Amino acid sequence: MTDPVATPQVPERRPTDWKGKVMQRRIANRYAAERRFHAMGLGAVLLSVGFLAFLLVTMIGNGASGFRRTEILVPVDFAHAAIRLDPASFRGPGREAALAAADFEGVLFESAQARFGGGVFKILSEGAWLTVRNKVADNPDILKGKADIWVPASSAIDRAAKSGTPDPELDRVRKITDVRTSFDVSFLVGADSTDPTMVGVWGAFKGSLLTMLVTLALAFPVGVLSALYLEEYAPRNRWTDLIEVSINNLAAVPSIIFGLLGLAVFLNVMSLPRSAPIVGGLTLALMTMPVIVIAGRNAIKAVPPSIRDAALGIGASRVQVVFHHVLPLALPGILTGTIIGMARALGETAPLLMIGMRAFVSAPPGGLTDPATVLPVQIFLWSDEVSKGFVEKTSAAIIVLLVFLMTMNGLAIYLRNRFERRW
Amino acid sequence: MNAQNFADAATDSTAGTERDIKMVARDVNVYYGPKQAIKGVSIEIPTDEVTAFIGPSGCGKSTFLRTLNRMNDTVSGARVEGDIRLDGENIYDSSMDVVQLRARVGMVFQKPNPFPKSIFENVAYGTRIHGLASSRGEMEQIVEQSLKRAGLWDEVKDRLNDSGTALSGGQQQRLCIARAIAVDPEVILMDEPCSALDPIATAKIEELIHELRGRYAIAIVTHNMQQAARVSQRTAFFHLGHLVEYGDTSEMFTNPREQRTKDYITGRYG
Numbered sequence: 239m240t241d242p243v244a245t246p247q248v249p250e251r252r253p254t255d256w257k258g259k260v261m262q263r264r265i266a267n268r269y270a271a272e273r274r275f276h277a278m279g280l281g282a283v284l285l286s287v288g289f290l291a292f293l294l295v296t297m298i299g300n301g302a303s304g305f306r307r308t309e310i311l312v313p314v315d316f317a318h319a320a321i322r323l324d325p326a327s328f329r330g331p332g333r334e335a336a337l338a339a340a341d342f343e344g345v346l347f348e349s350a351q352a353r354f355g356g357g358v359f360k361i362l363s364e365g366a367w368l369t370v371r372n373k374v375a376d377n378p379d380i381l382k383g384k385a386d387i388w389v390p391a392s393s394a395i396d397r398a399a400k401s402g403t404p405d406p407e408l409d410r411v412r413k414i415t416d417v418r419t420s421f422d423v424s425f426l427v428g429a430d431s432t433d434p435t436m437v438g439v440w441g442a443f444k445g446s447l448l449t450m451l452v453t454l455a456l457a458f459p460v461g462v463l464s465a466l467y468l469e470e471y472a473p474r475n476r477w478t479d480l481i482e483v484s485i486n487n488l489a490a491v492p493s494i495i496f497g498l499l500g501l502a503v504f505l506n507v508m509s510l511p512r513s514a515p516i517v518g519g520l521t522l523a524l525m526t527m528p529v530i531v532i533a534g535r536n537a538i539k540a541v542p543p544s545i546r547d548a549a550l551g552i553g554a555s556r557v558q559v560v561f562h563h564v565l566p567l568a569l570p571g572i573l574t575g576t577i578i579g580m581a582r583a584l585g586e587t588a589p590l591l592m593i594g595m596r597a598f599v600s601a602p603p604g605g606l607t608d609p610a611t612v613l614p615v616q617i618f619l620w621s622d623e624v625s626k627g628f629v630e631k632t633s634a635a636i637i638v639l640l641v642f643l644m645t646m647n648g649l650a651i652y653l654r655n656r657f658e659r660r661w
Numbered sequence: 662m663n664a665q666n667f668a669d670a671a672t673d674s675t676a677g678t679e680r681d682i683k684m685v686a687r688d689v690n691v692y693y694g695p696k697q698a699i700k701g702v703s704i705e706i707p708t709d710e711v712t713a714f715i716g717p718s719g720c721g722k723s724t725f726l727r728t729l730n731r732m733n734d735t736v737s738g739a740r741v742e743g744d745i746r747l748d749g750e751n752i753y754d755s756s757m758d759v760v761q762l763r764a765r766v767g768m769v770f771q772k773p774n775p776f777p778k779s780i781f782e783n784v785a786y787g788t789r790i791h792g793l794a795s796s797r798g799e800m801e802q803i804v805e806q807s808l809k810r811a812g813l814w815d816e817v818k819d820r821l822n823d824s825g826t827a828l829s830g831g832q833q834q835r836l837c838i839a840r841a842i843a844v845d846p847e848v849i850l851m852d853e854p855c856s857a858l859d860p861i862a863t864a865k866i867e868e869l870i871h872e873l874r875g876r877y878a879i880a881i882v883t884h885n886m887q888q889a890a891r892v893s894q895r896t897a898f899f900h901l902g903h904l905v906e907y908g909d910t911s912e913m914f915t916n917p918r919e920q921r922t923k924d925y926i927t928g929r930y931g
C-alpha cells in the first residue's frame with residue numbers, strides 16, 4: 239500500500255506472433271462463434287414470432303365467426319295471436335312484472351309455426367323469444383299489429399349459413415323468408431347461456447375486470463411496500479433471510495394451491511361469498527404479490543447507492559430518500575414485475591375453479607360480491623360444452639382475452655416508459 | 662510521537678493564533694466490523710479556512726470525513742467512538758437530529774451524483790425538504806444564487822429544466838456543490854471533488870473553493886499535493902488510520918515535522 243515497491247523479477251516472454259497460423263485459426267474460430275450465436279439468436283426470435291403468429295392466425299380464423307350471428311326475419315302477428323298482450327300493461331310501474339310474466343315464447347312460436355310450417359325449434363334459437371321481448375319493451379305499440387322481427391337462428395342454421403355448406407333446412411328457410419349473418423353485438427354485451435347463439439362474453443369480461451382490480455389494488459401496494467421495507471429498512475438477519483426465502487418459494491407455488499388456500503381462508507373461515515370477484519381477487523393477489531416483491535426488490539437494488547448518498551448528504555430523511563428518489567427510479571422495474579404478475583393472474587383458471595368461479599352465471603356481475611366468472615374460466619367451460627356452436631364462441635372468447643391482455647400490457651408498458659429515467 | 666500527543670501539540674500550536682473553531686474531534690475511532698479504520702484521531706476544523714486531508718490510499722480520509730456528518734451511519738457494521746462536536750454540540754448525541762446535522766454539514770462526493778431530475782430541481786431539492794423557501798420566487802432566487810456561487814449559472818441559465826445528468830462531469834460536480842450550498846450549510850465536506858475532472862474543470866472548482874472560503878468551513882480530501890497547497894490553509898496528513906501531522910499548510914509543505922509526512926509530500930511513497 240505505502241511502502242516503496244521493489245520491481246519483481248518477471249521472466250522474459252516470447253514475442254507474440256499476431257500473424258501466425260495459430261492466431262489466424264483463433265480469429266477464424268472467433269468469427270464462426272459470432273456467426274453461430276447470431277444465427278441462433280435470430281432463429282430463437284423467429285421461432286417465437288412464428289408461434290405467436292400461428293396462435294393469432296388460428297384463433298382469428300376460428301374465432302372471427304364467433305363475433306357474427308345469423309338472424310331470420312320472422313313476421314310476428316301480435317294482433318291475431320292466440321295469446322293477446324295488452325300494450326298498456328308494458329308501460330308504467332307494472333312493466334317489469336308484465337315483461338317477465340308474458341308468454342312471448344308462445345306468441346313467437348305461433349307466428350313462426352304459421353310461417354315455417356314445422357320444425358320451428360330447429361330453425362330458431364331457443365332464446366329467440368328474448369329478442370321479441372326486448373322489442374316489445376322498447377316499443378309496446380307493436381303489439382297492436384304485425385311486426386317483422388330479426389330473431390337469432392338456431393345453432394345448426396347459424397353454422398350452415400356461416401360455413402356456406404348446402405343445408406336443406408337453411409335452403410327451405412331462405413325460400414320462405416330473409417336470412418342474414420351480421421355482427422353480433424349481444425356477444426359483446428351478454429353473459430353465459432346454455433344456447434351458443436345467445437352467449438356473450440361481457441359477463442366474464444366484467445368478472446375478470448373486477449377480479450383484476452381487486453388483485454391490483456391489493457398486490458401492488460402491499461408488494462411495493464414489502465419490497466421497499468425489505469430493501470431499505472429491514473435489518474439483515476436470520477428473520478429477513480427467512481422472509482426472503484419464503485417469498486421466493488411463494489412465487490413458485492403452483493396456483494391451484496392458492497385456490498385451496500383461498501377456499502379455506504376466504505370462504506370457510508371468513509365466510510366471504512362464493513364465486514365472487516372479491517374472493518377471486520384476494521386469491522390471485524396472494525399469488526401476484528410475491529412476483530411484485532421479487533421484481534420490486536431487484537429494481538430497488540439496481541438504484542445506484544450514490545443517489546441515496548446524495549439525498550442523505552443534503553439532509554433528506556430515510557422516508558424522503560425512499561419516496562423522492564428510490565421509488566421513482568425503481569418504478570419502471572416494479573411495473574415490469576407487476577405486468578408479469580398481473581398477466582399471469584389474468585390467465586389463471588385453476589385457483590378460481592377452487593373458489594367456485596366456475597358457476598354458470600347468466601348475468602354480468604353488478605359488484606364485487608356478485609357471483610361471477612372470469613374469461614379464462616369461461617373459455618374452459620365453453621370448450622367443455624358438447625354443442626358444436628360453442629367451438630367458435632370459445633375461440634372468440636380467447637380473442638377477447640388476448641385483446642384484454644394486450645391492452646393491459648400496453649397500458650403498463652406505456653406507464654413504464656413514461657416513468658423511465660436514466661441516471 | 663503518537664497521535665494523541667500530536668493532537669495536543671496541534672492544539673497548543675493553534676492556541677496562540679486567533680482561530681474560530683467550527684468542529685472538534687477528540688480521540689475518534691472508527692471500526693468497520695472488527696477492522697479499525699480510524700485510530701484515535703483528534704482534529705479541529707476552523708471556521709473560516711479550508712482544511713485539506715491528505716494521505717495514501719486507504720488510510721481513512723474518506724472514513725473520517727464521513728464521520729463528520731454521520732454518513733457512516735448508513736454503512737452496516739460501521740461503528741464510531743469518540744467525541745465530535747459542531748459548535749460545542751456532540752453530533753453523536755441522541756439529542757442531535759441526523760437530518761438537521763447533514764443539512765448543516767453538507768457533503769460533496771468524489772463521483773458527481775446529481776439526481777436524475779432537472780437542474781433546477783437538483784438545486785431546489787434540499788431547500789424544499791427543509792422548508793427554507795417560503796415562495797416560488799424565493800426558491801428561484803436561492804437556486805440562481807447557489808448556481809452563481811458554484812460558478813455554473815452562466816452555463817445553465819437557459820436550460821434549467823434539462824436533466825442534471827445531461828451535464829458534463831465537471832458541470833455535474835459544480836451542480837452538486839450548488840446543491841450542497843443551496844441549503845446554506847455551515848460546513849462543507851468534499852471528498853476528492855476533482856478526481857474525475859480535467860484540469861480546467863479542476864481549476865474552476867478550486868476557484869470556487871476560494872470563493873466559498875470565509876462563508877463556510879470547508880474540509881477537502883485530495884490526492885493532489887499541489888491542490889492541497891493551493892486551496893487549503895490547514896493540512897492534515899493521515900497514515901494507516903492515524904493522524905500523523907496537522908498544521909498550517911505552508912509550514913507543512915515547506916517544513917514538515919515528521920519524516921513520514923516529508924516522504925509522502927515529496928512523493929517517496931503513496
Ligand SMILES: Nc1ncnc2c1ncn2[C@@H]1O[C@H](COP(=O)(O)OP(=O)(O)OP(=O)(O)O)[C@@H](O)[C@H]1O
Pocket residue numbers: 693696698716717718719720721722723724725736
Ligand atoms: N464500507 C466499508 N466496509 C469495510 N471496510 C471499509 C469500508 N469503507 C472503507 N473501508 C476500509 O477502511 C479503510 C479506510 O478507507 P477509506 O475509504 O477511508 O480510505 P481513503 O483514505 O479515503 O482512501 P482513498 O484515498 O483511496 O479514497 C480502508 O482500509 C478500507 O478498506
Ligand SMILES: [Mg+2]
Pocket residue numbers: 722723724852
Ligand atoms: Mg476516499
